[in-house]
Amino acid sequence: MAHEFEEFHQELRSVASDLLAKDRAVEWPVLAGAGWVGLEVPDEFGGAGATFAEVAVICEEMGRAASANSYLGSAVLAVGTLKALQPSDTRDALLSDVASGTLRLAVALGSYEFVPDADGADRLLVVTTDSEGAPVVDVAALAVTRQPVVDETRRLATVSADGIEAAEVLRFAGDPEEQVCRLHDRAAVAIACDSLGLSEAMLAATVSYAKVRHQFGRPIGSFQAVKHACADMQVAIAVSRQLVSAAVEAVAEGRQDASTAAAMAKSYTCSAAVDVAGKAMQLHGGIGYTWESGIHVYLKRAILNRSLFGSPAAHRKRLAQRYL
Amino acid sequence: MSPSKRAAEREDMRDNLTKSRTQAHIRPSVDLDEFRTTVGSWCEEHVPRDWRQSQTGAGDAEFVRFQKSWFAELHRAGYAVPHWPSEWGGGLRTRGAARKMSVPEQIVLYQELAAYDAPRLVLAFVGIHHAASTLLVAGSDEQRRRHLPAILDGEIWVQGFSEPEAGSDLASLRTSARRIGDSYVVNGQKLWASGGMHADWCLLLARTDPDAPKRKGISYFLLDMTTPGVEVRPIRNAIGDSHFCEIFLNDVSIPAANLVGAENAGWQVAQATLGAERGLTMLELAERLGNAGFRWLVQASPLDDPIVADRLARFETEIAGLRGLCRKVVEDNEAGTAGPADASIVKLYYSELLQRLTDFGTEIGGLAAQTELAKPMSSGWESGCWVLDFIGSWEWTIPGGSSEVQRTIIAERGLGLPREPSVA
16 A cells, blocks of 8 residues: 555655745644645545545654644544544534634543643544443533643643533444544554654754764764764664554554554654654754754654653553563 | 473474464465465474474584475475575465565565574575575576576585675775686685585685775685685684684686676675675564564563563564564565665664664573573574573674674765765
8 A cells, every 4th residue: 555655645745845844833724725634534524535644644744844733633633533433413514624624623532631732722522431431522612721841842731621511422433442542543653653754854954964064174974973873863763664654554544453553653763753853962062952953842842742642661561461 | 491491492482483473564465364374384394393402502514414404395395595586496386387476475484484483594594695696686697507506406605705804894805816817816815704614605705906996806706615725714603603714715716707797896796786685684584583582582571570571562663663674675675766775774773683682581581591501503593592692693783794884884875974084
């Protein structure tokens, strides 16, 4: 599959990278206008009928640009959640409104804290359980408190369900437990894509800098100490790319091994991204430590990504349970 | 626990391994499942049950005998050289017809061989990989006709590249070859030639033009090891084995017909063939690490220790990444889209992962692991005799371009960073 769509993905990637390079902050109407919000929404609801594999391309570009926008919460997670639900008038209308950009959602997936893109969203999808303990989704209005974090490119919030009536309870299609598990996989892999994109951006920036910055009468990139550090960044990225590709494919196809692939991709790639961004700061020297260089923006995002939707240790714990 | 008891215990583990093999990076398909079953049943029937015990502490003669008979056995089944073109006896033979074996099929084959803990082809390694890819890429028809079938009949090869003064700086090699009439007269010394004392033929790099820039005066030869003037001396390595050698060459005559490629184009021939075979050899090694090494590590580990569990999950993740990289480099090589440093990335990552994994095995194995004084011949560095595996892992991080050399290649050829200024 990966090969059949390679050309389309290249095109999507290049358009996304051009658009995202313009400004760090990108507003919802721009995302909707570009067609990215409705990428995965089926044709009959006004979407492009694409898959998570295409969404993953956008996620990677978001990371490469360290873009500040609400794509993660309002498109990747919201559309993924809606598609996992049984068809109903409410669900179908929500899908159409998201695809057209007239409605912005956010998803509280297992936690009311650090909910991505809840601030400013019109409605909230709360993944919760019914009185029998089966997972369901409440569609609720919002009581949102913005939660500032060190990384200024992500918008997180604490949401409160207290005193708020759920407008409607929507049920999952198929096995609800499995659907929730898939949503967690989706969230983890989306973040892994982001970290992969930002790692590549940091390596590219470092290599360019090492070619032009001269010390001791030669480019610093000609010194082995610098060269070998760049080589290590490249190897970590190459391994990340393999794990992310496998995870994206598994999630897009809803395969049985998706959780394993997601845990591997998330734990490895998000750890590696912190190392890569950290090395980028180191190899840029004093300039890298300045606010103006912008390296810190990537390092902070990499650090946040590592903790978002499961730490590396938590994901590896899940992997290790399979050995017992 | 005695080494033989441990070896026996590992025989039992084999049954568990076959049940729990990992199949990451292959998309399931009916054809592959069928092929997997075929290979699995073959392994069930043909992999000698007791080879670990009989090969532990085996002498040289027994090792060579065993390697040759296992190679012949694999070749009869069509599993010895799956990566070769079908017209030379490789590929997949079904119902009388032969065709190229796809990369996913090769991976399935290596997975099953690893899962059934089949012996590795240690002795034939250079012949079926380095020699074959050199002949296929750069050899003459005559050279291919002479040697490819012979390799399938058990001809053993050794690589004569490194020298005492030409290690990482291979291009500064000094062994000379002077053209006299229809042959070359070779003088010099080669080092680190693995399996040299068992070899029938040698892939030899020698300097044919001492006045040319160092990379432009080297030629690539096929040397018959029975030629007068060839003397092989084994060197004892860090784990106590003597399988790599020095080769002394005193007025050794090589017929001009045994030159591969053009005179003075040897460096280019070596470059072209090294990259091409790198991914292929790795394809098997990655599956060995994933399907044998890692499973043994899990079985030896106290899983209720969360720190141990975390380390294991990290290794499993890295092995999954390695397998993806190996598959990609082989497929990209076939498609002609591989990057100039892709093979170096795979070699570097495998070597260092192997070293870290076997290091962890020694830590887990504790004092009991120190009592294993010999590992089975015919196994790789994922044999589960952790201390020897760990020490042996330097056999990966040093030769074939050390990890430092690989990093430089990745940075210069892959990332385009400026070359180190050369010392005048």
